[in-house]
Amino acid sequence: MFKPVSAKLNVTQMEEGVLNFWTQEDIFHRSMRERQGGPEYVFFEGPPTANGKPGVHHVLARAFKDIFPRYKTMRGYHVSRRGGWDTHGLPVEIEVEKKLGFTNKQQIENYGIAQFNQLCRESAFTYIQEWERLTDRIGYWVDLETAYVTYKNEYIESTWWILKNFWDKGLLYQGFKVVPYCPRCGTPLSDHEVALGYRETSDPSIFVRMPLVDQPGTSLLVWTTTPWTLPANVAVAAGADVEYVVVERALAEGGTERLILAEALVAKVFGEEPVTVVERMKGKQLKGKRYQPLFTFMPTEKPAHFVINGDFVTTEDGSGLVHIAPAFGADDMQVAMDADLPILMTVAGDGTFLSEVRPWAGKFVKDADPFITQDLEARGLLFRVETYTHTYPFCWRCTTPLLYYALPTWYIRTSQFKDRLVELNERINWYPGHIKNGRFGNWLANNVDWALGRNRYWGTPLPVWECESCHTQTCVGSLKELSELAHKDLSGLDLHRPHVDDVRLHCPDCGGSMQRVPELIDVWFDSGSMPVSQWHYPYEHQEEFKKYFPADFICEAVDQTRGWFYSLHAISTLLFDQECYKNVICLGLILDKDGYKMSKSRGNIVSPWEVLEDNGADAMRWYLYTASPPGQERRFSKDLVAEVVRNFTLTLWNTYSFFVTYANLDGWKPGEGAAPVYSPLDRWLRSALHTLVRDVTQALETYDVLGATRPIETFVDQLSNWYLRRSRRRFWKSGADADKQAAYATLYEALTTLSKLLAPTMPFIAEELHQNLVRSVDENAALSVHLAQWPVFDAEVMDEKLNRDMSLVMRLASLGHAARNKANRKVRQPLAEAAFSVGSAEERGVLAGYADLLADELNVKQVRALDAAGEAVDYALNPLPKQLGQKYGSRFPAIRKAVLALPAEAAAKTLLAGQPVAVAVEGETLEILPEEVEVRANARSGFAVASEGAYLAALVTELTPELVQEGLAREVVRRLQDLRKSAELDIADRIRVVFQASAGLEAAVAAFRPYIMGETLAVEMSAGTLDEGLPLVEDSFDGETFRATLQKAA
C-alpha cells in the first residue's frame, strides 16, 4: 500500500514535512558523505552580507546555485557545499554609523575605532537567523555551519599571504587616484554620496591659447570649465582620428594669428567671424607638438607640455583639444599614467592653492577662477570667456562644490596582466554567452589597475608597514612574520584596526620604527580571495585547497561582473595564472513591479516570505527557473508564482494522487503481477518520457536551466491531459490483465522518473513522490531522492515517429472537438462518424492506426479518412514556401503562381497518391514533389467541419434514435456520478438507485441499463417511489425529466 494521497495538496504542510524528514535523516550531510571518493564537483558560494535582510533576489541566486550541486550529486559526484559570509566594508560601517547617529569619520575616530569595529563585527550578522531560516526554507543546501567568514583572523591571514605574494612580485604599488572630494569635509565621497548632490550650476567657460614652441604665431585653442586646474596642466589631448584645422583670423590689434581646433567646432567657436582654414590634419598628426606652458609654478620632473592622443576627446563642446591636469580628473590621471606624464599637485587638502602657486596661494580654488582668467587675459593668452551651465556634484552634507582630486592610494598592477586576463577568460563558459566577450570581456580588455586602498575602519588592513625615518616599506604575509619583525609573540592579535595599527616593526634598513599604512583593502579583494582564504591556505588545509580549486560552477547576478566575478578572476590570474571557475551562470536582476532594480537603498525589496508561505518553495523556485532565460532581468510578481501551483504542481500532484488511489484499490505494486503489455499510448508516453530524460540531462550538462525545466512542464501536461485522460478506463476496469498492468507500470515509471528529474529544481515534491512511490515499496531504495541515481534514458524506448504520430492524433482530436462545437453537438451525444482529411499518405496511416482512440475521445461510432474519390471534397493547393523557396530561390513566386494555376482537384489527387506534378515555369517544365505542396480539403455541406492547415475534421451530425438514447443514457450517468460525488461516496462504493423518468428517458435507461449500472457501480437500479431522505438528484434535459436517489449498497 502506498500512503493515501488526497487530491487536495497543502503545499506548505507537504514541504515542511519534507524539511523535517531531511533534518531527521540528515540528508544534506549524507548527500556529501555518501559521495566521498566520487569525482569532485567544485562549487563556490559567493558570500552574501548578513547585515541586511535577504530578499527575492537572494532567493533567485540561491535557487539557481542549488540546481547543479543536487544534479551532480545524483550523478555520483562529491559536491562540497560550503557557505560563506562577506562581513567587511562600508555597508556594515554605515549601518553602525546610523545606529550611533554619526555623519562623518571624525566622529568614529572620537568614538574609538576598537569599539566601532566591535559593533561592526556584531552588525555583520544582524540578520543571520533570517538568512539561515530562508536558506533552509527554500531548500538551498549549503553548509552554513562550516561557512567561511571574511573577518576571521585565519581568513585575513590568508588574504595577507596573497597580498604579500603580489608585493614580492612588485604588483602592489602606491599611486594616486582621482576621487570626488569635499574640500571642506576633507574626505572623498562614495558614488552613492556623489549621486545625492548633483545640481545645476554656472561655471566659467574659457578658451585659452597655448602657443606652439616650433610654430610662432600658431596656438592650440584649448577649452576648460575649471580655470583653477590650469596651473596643473601638463599636456593637451587630441582625438587621434578627429579632424583638426589650422585657421587664420585677423586680430583686433592688427595682424593675424593661427589657431588649431577641431574642424567640427569651427562654426561653433567663431560663429559669424570670417576665418580661413589654412591647413588640416588628423589628431594623431598633432601628437608630440610642444607648446609653451601657461604657468610654471611647479617643477616638472618628467617631459610635459605637448600634445597627446586620448580616446575620450569629443567634438561636442569646446575646441576638441582637452587640457590635461592629472591631479584633477580621472581621465587625465589615466592618460598621465599611460603617457608617463608628471602629476602636478597644486591644491592643498582644504581646497586652497599651495604656496608654490604664488599669486593665489591660500585662496579657495573656485574663488581663484576670475583672477586666473584675468591673468591669462593680461598675457594675451585668453581667447574668450563665457559662462557655462551644467550639472555638477556638490557635497550632500555641506553643499561645497566637490573637486575631482588625486589622493594617494594603493593599487594592484592588474593592467600588466590584461592580455592574460583576457586569455584565461576564454576558458570560462559563460551563461549567457554574451557576458564573456561583452560586459566582462570588455571590462577586462579595458583593464586598469585595481585601486585597492580604502580609508576606512572595518575591513582587512593592508599589511604594509613603513619606516618613519627612512620610508622603507615592507609587506607582511602572516602573523608569524609579523611577530618576527615586531620581536614579540603576536599570535593572539586581532588582525583588525586599531590593534594592527598598534604594532610597530623594526626597520631592517635603518633600525627605525615602522608603522602600518592607514589603508584597508577593498572588500571585493576579501571575497575574491575566498578560494584561498576559506582554507587558511597555505598555512593550513593544503590538500583541501588543491582539491577544491578551481570551481566547476559559480552563479551570481550580473552586478557581480565587476565585483566577485572579476575579483576571483583577477586574483586567480595574478596568483596562479589560472582561471578560477569553469562555468558561471550570470543571472539577470530581479526588478520590482515597476521595472526597477530591487535594492536596499531604494527600499523596494519584496519579502520572499509571503510568496513562500502561500505557494511554497518549489513553486517559487520553478517560477524563477521557467519565467525567462536566467541572464534576463525579470519583473517579479506573486501571482505568477501562484500560477505555477495551479498549472504545474497541482497537475502533477493530481496525477500522482490518481495513481495512488487506484493502485491501492487494486493492490498494485511495481514489479508484481502479470508482465505488462504496452499499448501504443503507453509506448508513446514512455517514448516521450525517455526523450525527456535525454533532453533534461543534456540541458543540465550545459547549464541550460530553461531546457531542464520547461520540457518537464510540457510532459506533465501531456501526461495528465492526454495520457491519463485517455487511460482512465484502463485503471477503472476490474481484474488485473496485462493491459492494466501496462497502464500502472507506465504511469509509475513516469511518476518516479519525474521525481528524479525534478529533484534538482523542485526538491520538495520530488522527495514526497520518492518517499511514497519508491521508498514505501522498496526498502533498498535510496533513502532520499537526492541520494538516488540520476535516471538513464533507454534509446530503445525512444521513437521519434511515435512522438510525431501522437502529436498529429492530438491535433486531430482537437479539430474534432472544434467541429463538434461548431455543430453544437456536446461530447456526451454520440455521433455516427468523424472523417478526417490529412496532408499525406503517411498521415493517413497514422489516422487508421489511432482510429479507435479518436473515436473514443470524440465519442463517435466510426473514424475514417475522407475519401478523395468517393466524396464531394473540394481541394486547394498550398505551395510550401520553405521547401520550394529554398529549392528554387528567386523563381519561387513564379512557381507558386504556376502551382496555384493547376487544376486543383486533379493535382491534389496525384499529390495525395504520392506522385509529383509538373508545372511549366518560364518555358521550363519543373517537377513539383508531394512534400513541396500541402493539399487542403474542404468537405461538402452536411458535415460539420473544422480545419487547420492541411487538416480537416468532418462530423456526421444526423442522429439516429439509438444515438439519441445513448446520449440520454450518458446524461443519466453524469447525473448519478455527480450525485455519488456530492454524497461523498468512496470511489469503489457500490450503490442502489431508484429513479423516476419521463417516458423517453425511461426507454433510454431501459435500453442502456447495463451500461449505466456499470459506469455508476450500481448493483440495483429500478424505477419507483423515491425516498426523499436519501441523496437526491432532480433535473431536466433534452425535453426529459429525471429524478433519482441512491444509497450505498451493503
Place this chain on the structure above:
RNA sequence: GGGCCUUUAGCUCAGUUGGUUAGAGCGCGCCUCUGAUAAGGGCGAGGUCUCAGGUUCGAGCCCUGAAAGGCCCA
C-alpha cells in the same frame, strides 16, 4: 558619454539555420467536459512584432540608424 541587455496580445513570455495565416499561459466573454484535477477541451475578442531605412523571391528573425527602458561604468 561608453559598454551590455531588453522591446512580440491587457500581463508573463515562446518564436528553430529567414518561408508567406506570429504562438503559449494567465486574465476576459461564450460554450463544453469531468468519480484524479484548484483542472481539461473548444470558440471568440485582443498584435502597424518599438520606429525608420536596407539586404532578399520572402524579414518578428539578418544589416544600418533611431527611440524607450534596465544594469554596469564614467
